[in-house]
Amino acid sequence: MYSEKVMDHFSNPRNVGELPDANGIGQVGNAVCGDIMKIYLKIEDNIITDAKFKTFGCGAAVATSSMATELVKGKTVEEALELSNKAVAEALDGLPPQKMHCSVLAEEGIKAAIDDYHARQ
């Protein structure tokens, strides 16, 4: 049912936790299952230099957030805003259709964190 990459990022998630020196923090909720995602970004000179996440969500939410935080590190703010949940799911070699709603949490969390960063400037 799940790809090897999904199981890898679920069993050994990257970037779990909080970022004490984050300057962009986003929290979003999932309408389908009621889960919560919190994304922490550290942005320097328009580049995302660090990213972490915390979630109460399921394995698919953990795996997509792990992959999404990996993908945005080193990117510009504009590049990160273009990262779609579909692209993250593809980087994980796909997700079952009924779990695609979980991958939206990571995308929306990153967008909310960047919004927060802009609001702080």
Added chain:
Amino acid sequence: MYSEKVMDHFSNPRNVGELPDANGIGQVGNAVCGDIMKIYLKIEDNIITDAKFKTFGCGAAVATSSMATELVKGKTVEEALELSNKAVAEALDGLPPQKMHCSVLAEEGIKAAIDDYHARQ
């Protein structure tokens, strides 16, 4: 949003993994979110002597499975069949209403594992 007991069983889940010598194994899926739960029971002389679980489900599913496997250990098969998801949620000092569907996975997984045990006899 979540009680201290829920956060404790989510952060330090008890009984995670497989039981190599299980004689009752149940796997169930959640119609609401598509998540999966697998429960392993070891039953000797009608008593559940060990219980473990594996899930791809969310934090509420992890916490309820952790608590439910703790609660059934040492119980008879008949007592375990009476364990409801509501009782497990109460043992965790409650769950938010929109996460009650997650707690059903543990109850149904235990029932499926006991069914499997009976089928093997």
